[in-house]
Amino acid sequence: MSDTEESQGAPPHVASEFFLWLWYQSETGQGRVELGSDAGTVEYWVDDRISFRAVGEEKVSAIMTGDNPSLTPEAHAALAGGKVIRDVRLALRKEDREYSVTLKAPRIEIAGAKLPALVKSGDEGEVLYERMFLYEELHFILGGLFRAFATARCDEAWRERTLPDLRRWVAAGPASGAGLDAGEEAS
Amino acid sequence: MGVLKGGLSVRRYRAETPPEGFRDTYINALEENQFREPLTEVHKEQRVGWTQVHNLLDTSFLDTNKWLYNQYAVFGLRIDKKVLPAKLFQAHLQKRCEGWCQANGRERCPSKVKGELKEALELEMLLKTLPRVAVYEVAWNLNEGWVIFHNQSEVPNDTFRKLFHRTFGMVLIPHDPLDFVADRLDYIDELVGSGASDLRMEAS
Numbered sequence: 001m002s003d004t005e006e007s008q009g010a011p012p013h014v015a016s017e018f019f020l021w022l023w024y025q026s027e028t029g030q031g032r033v034e035l036g037s038d039a040g041t042v043e044y045w046v047d048d049r050i051s052f053r054a055v056g057e058e059k060v061s062a063i064m065t066g067d068n069p070s071l072t073p074e075a076h077a078a079l080a081g082g083k084v085i086r087d088v089r090l091a092l093r094k095e096d097r098e099y100s101v102t103l104k105a106p107r108i109e110i111a112g113a114k115l116p117a118l119v120k121s122g123d124e125g126e127v128l129y130e131r132m133f134l135y136e137e138l139h140f141i142l143g144g145l146f147r148a149f150a151t152a153r154c155d156e157a158w159r160e161r162t163l164p165d166l167r168r169w170v171a172a173g174p175a176s177g178a179g180l181d182a183g184e185e186a187s
Numbered sequence: 188m189g190v191l192k193g194g195l196s197v198r199r200y201r202a203e204t205p206p207e208g209f210r211d212t213y214i215n216a217l218e219e220n221q222f223r224e225p226l227t228e229v230h231k232e233q234r235v236g237w238t239q240v241h242n243l244l245d246t247s248f249l250d251t252n253k254w255l256y257n258q259y260a261v262f263g264l265r266i267d268k269k270v271l272p273a274k275l276f277q278a279h280l281q282k283r284c285e286g287w288c289q290a291n292g293r294e295r296c297p298s299k300v301k302g303e304l305k306e307a308l309e310l311e312m313l314l315k316t317l318p319r320v321a322v323y324e325v326a327w328n329l330n331e332g333w334v335i336f337h338n339q340s341e342v343p344n345d346t347f348r349k350l351f352h353r354t355f356g357m358v359l360i361p362h363d364p365l366d367f368v369a370d371r372l373d374y375i376d377e378l379v380g381s382g383a384s385d386l387r388m389e390a391s
Contacts, residue, residue: 018364
């Protein structure tokens with residue numbers, strides 16, 4: 001098997017910036033994405049874990065766990081100190097289905113995913129079909145979130161408005177919503 | 188933990204869709220690459236092969252009801268390796284060398300003798316040692332061409348990809364975040380080319 005059959009893939013900063021954008025969006029009250037006309041809406045928020053790494057390194061250098069880790073001064077201090085997000089645990093809700101999942105950089109891999117159990121009992125096939133459906137839905141949701149991020153990240157407004165907002169938000173500390181003018185939405 | 192119950196921690200791959208009449212071909216391929224116990228108990232090299240997900244001792248794939256659920260093929264990768272406890276091995280070897288020196292009235296154990304003692308001890312201890320056994324679940328959506336492997340470490344994933352290739356003749360391509368925007372080359376260029384955003388406040 002040759003490695004040349006694979007593309008280079010996304011550079012490490014892509015996943016970290018995606019996680020940061022999710023965090024920023026959820027903390028500034030916009031943790032909600034339309035997945036398309038048929039697919040509905042998904043709400044998301046940072047659950048109970050964020051870990052950070054130094055730029056250029058793979059090892060975790062700081063972890064925040066417990067209730068609302070994203071609202072701690074330590075989490076913002078890690079960003080302000082130049083660290084980037086290595087993994088983040090998200091809660092996601094689509095209709096009445098709630099997922100909890102850790103996303104790991106750089107591949108944005110699904111780890112420790114808790115799927116909503118709809119079938120309480122049943123034969124093995126039934127359980128498998130349900131879990132595969134839920135896994136696929138989770139993958140689909142992540143795709144929708146990443147597309148929303150990519151749209152924002154590749155827009156001219158990223159440099160002109162979103163990035164300065166992000167900087168102010170990082171510098172201002174938790175739950176500040178800093179940088180957003182009243183009624184204005186981050187792009 | 189895995190495909191049928193518990194938390195899900197997976198690496199996702201893209202695979203080709205199977206050829207016409209794949210059932211018989213894949214039954215044979217899985218049978219050929221099923222996990223097989225080593226012929227001797229002193230086998231210390233790693234052994235790999237496919238098992239059913241229900242029980243790692245079930246390695247037959249002749250009954251498709253046990254592993255093929257409509258569009259999903261579900262099976263396990265078993266990896267066995269016998270590993271001797273290094274400190275205990277060294278301690279025993281030292282004792283044996285000391286014993287040899289005492290029996291032969293020598294101060295030092297020649298390296299050739301030490302090598303023979305080491306080999307004999309290794310065989311002896313391998314006979315008494317059970318292998319370290321790991322099983323990782325695999326779910327393959329044959330219609331949509333994706334595979335999930337229930338582990339995210341590089342070594343088991345490499346082993347999995349090699350055995351998958353040997354079994355089905357397919358190269359698995361790991362999922363990449365950019366696959367989510369595969370239809371937007373402009374996004375891919377920008378995400379890859381623009382570099383990391385600098386979050387530090389600019390001096391005003």
